[in-house]
Amino acid sequence: MSTFQPTPTKPWWASAVIYQIYPRSFADANGDGMGDLSGISGKLEYLAALGINAIWLSPFYLSPQADAGYDVADYRRVDPLFGDLQDFDEMLSKAHSLGLRVIVDLVPNHTSDEHAWFQEALASPSGSPARDRYMFRDGRGIDGVEPPNNWRSIFGGGAWTRVTENGVPGQWYLHLFDTKQPDLNWENPEVHAEMESVLRFWLDRGVDGFRVDVAHGMVKAAGLPDWEGQTAMVSGDETNTLASQSPAHQQKPAMDPPSPFFDQDGVHEIYRAWNRVLKEYDGDRMLVAEAWVEQPERLALYVRPDEMQQAFNFDFLLAGWDAQRMAAAVDNSLLANAAVGAPATWVLSNHDTVRHTSRFGLLDPTAFPKGISAEDEQPDEALGLARARAATLLMFALPGSAYVYQGEELGLPEHTTLEAAFRQDPSFFRTNGVERGRDGCRVPLPWKASEPGYGFSSGTPKEGGHAAPWLPQPPSFAHYAADTEAGVAGSTVELYRSALEVRAAHALGVGTHAWAPQHDPGAGVVAFSNGPITVLVNAGSVPLDLPPAAEVVLASTLDSVSQGKLAPNSAVWIAS
Template identity: 65%
Template sequence: MPKHAQTAPWWQDAVIYQVYPRSFADADGDGMGDLRGVAAKLPYLERLGVDALWLSPFYTSPQADAGYDVADYRDVDPLFGSLGDFDAMLAAAHGRGIKIIVDLVPNHTSDEHVWFGEALAAAPGSPERARYIFRDGSGADGEEPPNNWQSIFGGPAWTRVTEPDGTPGQWYLHLFDTKQPDLDWENPEVREEMKDVLRFWLDRGVDGFRVDVAHGMVKAEGLPDWSAKVAMVAGNEPAGTAGARDDVLITEPSLDLPEEDVSAATPPYFDQEGVHAIYEEWNAVLSEYDGDRMMVAEAWVEPMSRIFRYVRRGEMQQAFNFGFLLAGWDAERIADNVAETLAEAAVVDAPPTWVLSNHDTVRHSTRYGLSDPTTFPKGISAEDEQPDERLGWARGRAAAMVMLALPGSAYVYQGDELSLPEHTTLPAEARQDPSFFRTGGEERGRDGCRVPMPWVADAPGNGFAEGTEAAAPWLPQPDSYATYAADRQVGVPGSTYELYRELLGIRAERGLGHGILAWSAEHAPAHGLLGYANGELLVLANMGVAPVELPGDHRVVVASQDEAVFEGQLAADSAVWMLPL
């Protein structure tokens, strides 16, 4: 069904484009992307055909973790402009039929938030400290942390403060950086404050929220030690496998456990039952507003059934499907994830979501070019294996064709539509991710996927900033980015931008987001083939090593690359969309 004829909420089948504001477009020439830069690129995004933008944090912040350390939830950091710039950008986006989703960071604030300053100035046991998780230390004179929790970014999750009288004092919890103290969500004042923040942005007209660390916030009663062996791994990837990620801790061995045993393998600071009461309250706030406002959960939890608990009726509208992202270039793993996702989504009557890359992951076009295209490294440096860029380009385009025909909602990270690769040789002195520093460089960090966008190949900084006197981009771009610049792709047949544009057009025209998937019995994932139908559209992807015959009763309407189809066959590392003859 064409989009204009739909009556379902817009987010059920939306294609949502993630904008990382500091790296998208720089309108004032200071080397940092900004909101006026986003507004300037709206024609580009409208032409691409996306339905909504998700903006990573642009709030007032000391930028210790690229804005995920919020000092003021109700204002724009001067790096990115002003509230007036936000309002103008929002109005311009709405004028083009594009929704706006903003990032919300409720697990922690910045240590420069006024609340934390008040907490440090107040006494132990005070209402000011009760907004955060302060505890007395253990051991003689409290010189040891309250428990053994470790930070997601490496090192202890507790920091001791100096009391106003100059004596060593209590400890505060920070599951991430020391400059990101965790809020205490058992405190009614915290809950009311964040609902007020929701209303502040809803009143301005935003269409939804991406909720950071949605599986955090509530901690187990008593903050018990977590003594199980832990590994830095991705939320849907069993520990000890290739998938590794720097923003969640789960246990070894695999978390492939019965539902009743999940609690035994869940850290006491993630996926606690209390988070669902919070989202029921938030859902009620969104219901006060018209326009099908929405929330999407960043919840790295396992198994899949627990992810979909976040989108039960009366809670959130969407949750990220990180299992699809983690499947890599592997037909069996993708097919397994798609089947499980659709089954669990049906249980709670919620739309599935699909995503290949985001601001926390090595770009998929680079991961797919590694010797094992299912690996999930925590960043890549010049000392690590370097990908086959051409192979990753081909597989990345084919993977987009697999994703964009699936029922549900799809997320596209900025630059995916240009086949941007990871910056895999970023020098250590240029890195800014706190996980790089807190692990002594053992984790390469996320800077490589956050490199500023290339807009004009022959301009300084590849046209990231406006003006000939503009400062250099805040992160250096690799030499290859000129090849991928937007001005070399928009309107150029065969470019990745035009491929995405064509796919999104067909997706909208045929209502694929509201379609029903039917697997193709002739194309077995065990043989490296992925095949499914959505309505009349047949999607085939060859993830094996040899060409395969294409069905003779269908015609190719889109191919992932010029070399994809030859003599009635589909080449390896390629995909096609087909319609009946």
């Protein structure tokens, strides 16, 4: 088992830069058009050279793939799409040999409907122990024809599906997501024991931590009361109400009444138990929460000393390209995390959001669309990339841990013209296309501009050549292929490498944030210092004067700084 030792003062995760890998879209080593674990192994040197500290893998477990692997049929098996346990072990060993930690996804809120437990539940009567592992309930109304309550699925439509028992309609089961993702019953001790066993299975293999999917969702309010609200995974609605008026520390309004199935206090006892499991292992193993919690103070509860080590900072992700909103997100996040003694995390994109390079190129760069299609507003690709590069310099200079979504180091945009015939996200189908879905940010990466599929597939070709990537790539991806950017001054990948080198050299991840004299969010300027680096971000419309004789350490583009001024939509690091 591979192990790592913590630094004398801070555990590794407190300041790590963690790279999210969406396995099916990262690299394909066997030519079948689907990314795999061997493909990841083949690119680990690239990631190590980029300067990241860890990788996080989205689900690779056995699954019917109704929701791209977030519908798990067996938590201890690798889906043949991605390889097998030996491939995982080899990838893990190689990552550790390169000094990279490995975090894996854990999906504890629900399983696949093809999981052995759920199949047993379907074959068992009402009130049976097998049914009690899930949220089965009798329906309301005459003969139970109405669902047990009015909850809505995150993916659209109702959150309850009725099963057939002995040829007649029977009970209903809860699925906050797709019908093929039944929610587990976390009131059942067997569920707790099984998930702790799953944790140990992967910890014993040597993983360094877990990203916990829907970490705020496992516990439901007693009695499952009706609720008229509607929630989403990552939503910009509540943040948009604060646009251009958010002073530091302004509180976002809580839902009234609060959701009966998200952010219940009972989830914290689960994470206290998991914290105890991780402490049985050496090497500073960690948990990071994907918790969509509106108020920073509530989110901070997940990272108290006896619970998780990190929680994703969606406030920062949702701020968009707006100086006031970015500054407020930084202030609020640092304040809330400091209250519980936890480091902050920063993230701009992930597998559930439109890539920030494209969001920042919209007419409203704070907008948060649920996917973009050819019928929607098309982003200004160049403007979005310029802003994205500037936002990256802001993020990497902040103390705490930063998360990078695969391809953002290439400046990769969203696939905004993906045809409906290719879409696979269940949210697209459950909303009849009203939500465009998340496929546009999940398109396979371009590695080599001149090769079919932009080099996504390698290894021994299938008969007739490599299969086409599982999602088609837009022609523009040729301009962002890794081989066209490597070693090229001014390219986005070289910006990331340079920024991460400076970040590491000056230990910015464990540094201290302080607003600089130039900080003026109302004028579009975000400015702060961290150790020997001062960061200036110009989100305004006019050039910004740099301090006299400023020593530029790094600029977001080659032409960001000219004649002592910082151009709009740019950022710069200067020596303090």
